[in-house]
Amino acid sequence: MGISKREMGIVVVMLTGVVLAVLNQTLLSPALPAIMADMGVEQTTVQWLTSGYSLTEAVAISLSAYLIGRFNTRQLYVGGFVIFTAGSLLAALAPSFPLLLAGRVLQAACTGAVMPMVFTVILLIFPREKRGSAMGIISLVIGFAPAVGPSVSGLLVDSVGWRALFFVVTTLSFAVLIASAAMLRNYGEFRRTKLDLPSALMSALGLVCLLYGLSSLTSTVNVLVNIALIAGGILILGLYVRRQLKLPEPMLNVRILGTRKYAIAVSAIVFLQAVLIGSGVIMPLYVQGVLGHSATVTGFLMLPGAVAGALVGFASGRLFDRFGARKTLLPGALLMVLAGICLIVLSDSSPLALVCLAYTLLGVGLQYSTTPLN
Incomplete structure (x- = not known):
């Protein structure tokens, strides 16, 4: 795609961290019922492991423009993963729910601060005419995490326990930290803004x-x-x-929301993210709590949707380059409508095949729609 080996190295290191951050989010879903039982907390409390994560991430994202201008690429990425590693270890060792939540908050702070910088740098590296394809490749790589996350999580929760998830993330995060400290170099010049x-x-x-x-x-x-x-x-x-x-x-340029197309795109992304996070929380609770299946079954049930979504995300990036956003978004929207119909008819005796179909359609529709909006 006309980029140097140095630039490709930057992309690989940064995407590795992004994959880990996404993996960290998807690993938790099948473990929520086990955490509820172990920590003695209710569903409304345990959901803060995901909603609190999203909240912290949103606040950190709002500060990202200042952080990108204040620190160079290497400082922000490496420093962020120091915090991420510390949060992962705290969550793994947490003796109580508040400390577990604190570990998740540290993870989210890193994710929200680092992710915008990563995507900005990657888009700067790729030429404009190749950015749709680049986002498709990124979607495919990132889609690998939710593809394997739930199934691996289910196996670990049933065989070892939910704490193993955070020990795995801690180990991988430490490896990313060492690699980024050794290999990552600064890229791009960003205007410094005041906090x-x-x-x-x-x-x-x-x-x-x-x-x-x-x-x-x-x-x-x-x-x-x-x-x-x-x-x-x-x-x-x-x-x-x-x-x-x-x-x-x-601190945040809200005037840009006055642009109609941009406002529509942002609103759509907010909606899609809400569906993504909500389905990731509700599906494990439904499969384990209502249907009575194990975390392993839950993980493998979510696997087809994640794999198909990753492949479709790659394809939609190429379609975006060729046909534009509107024609690329329409198939994704139709698939999400079909998924919604399937989800509405689910009951306490629904077959796993129907549940898997609904989640797969939802995953494909979400990825098909999200890639061109990015």
Whole structure:
């Protein structure tokens, strides 16, 4: 694709870290019921291992523009994986749920800070006319993680225990850390931006209030408090947006959302990510808690969707280069509608074949739609 060996080395090292970060997210899904039983926590509590992860990642992403300008490529990547490794080890050894959650928060902080920089650098390396194909290759590589993650996770949870997942991630993370420290070199020049502390605090507080209120809304206790948290979160985030519009150098350039096509793309990505994360949490709880199958069965049931999704993600990147976003998105949307119909009819006696079909259609539709939007 017309890139040098040095640039290819940068791509390989960075993508290895991205694969590990994605693997870290997908490994956890089949282990949630086991963590609930071992830690003695409810479903609304254990879901914070995923929703808290997403929340921290979102806050870190909002700071990524400042971090990319403040630190060079090598410093940010290596420093991020020092934090990621520490968080993985803390989660593996955690004697209580709060410490387990703290380990996940550290992992998410690294992911949110490093991932935007990785994709920015990779897109800078590849020429414009090849970026769709590049994103397809990236989707294929990244898709390898969710393809093997749930099945490996199920086997480890049933044979060794859920802590083994975090020990595996710790070992792999340490290997990535050593490789990046030895091989990674700085790439690209990024404009330094100022950190607006009030904006950072408003972003974090608004997201925490909104997410906590939404996650606790199904509880019959303190319903008014949860509604107040949701309203407060929306208000704080509204003030955050207002502040960004007034700052000469905003922490997040929200004006770009005034561009219709960009706003539609961002909204679609938010929706697709919600479906991806939600299905990853709900499916293991349904298969193990409702249908009564093991974590191993859950993992292998999720495998076809992940493999097919990875292959389709690669193909959709090439289709994007040839036909554009609209024609590439339509098949993905249709597949997601079919998946939704299958999911609606699931019950406590549904055959595994139907469950597998629904999740496979969903995985393929998500990857088909996500690649061109990136």
